[in-house]
Amino acid sequence: MSSKDAKQELISFLERRAFQPVLRARQDDYPDNKRDELADLQERTRREIERFHNYGSAEDVVTNFKRDLHSSKAKEIHKRLEELNLPTINDVRQEFEELADRLGVKG
Numbered sequence: 001m002s003s004k005d006a007k008q009e010l011i012s013f014l015e016r017r018a019f020q021p022v023l024r025a026r027q028d029d030y031p032d033n034k035r036d037e038l039a040d041l042q043e044r045t046r047r048e049i050e051r052f053h054n055y056g057s058a059e060d061v062v063t064n065f066k067r068d069l070h071s072s073k074a075k076e077i078h079k080r081l082e083e084l085n086l087p088t089i090n091d092v093r094q095e096f097e098e099l100a101d102r103l104g105v106k107g
Contacts, residue, residue: 006058006103013099014052014065017092019045025086034084041080062100062107069093 022045027035068074078088
């Protein structure tokens with residue numbers, strides 16, 4: 001598998017398992033006082049998807065995924081997502097790392 005294909009497979013996994021559930025969340029499913037929070041998190045998620053697509057290689061995707069698990073800014077976002085019962089990349093960490101291993105991608 002080419003690095004380009006591996007990159008796309010890793011990003012598709014993240015989109016499917018972590019990002020799309022956030023984007024598909026409906027404002028109507030949340031109380032009025034949480035709707036702005038959801039809208040902000042959805043916009044941040046769109047930017048996150050774009051950021052991952054702009055990485056140059058599958059290795060860059062893995063490296064930055066790992067950074068996002070531990071950065072203080074990411075931890076704040078994860079907490080906010082959890083408060084709305086939405087998935088974070090922490091929730092898919094093990095599966096993502098197993099996929100990267102199967103694809104032979106180090107980061």
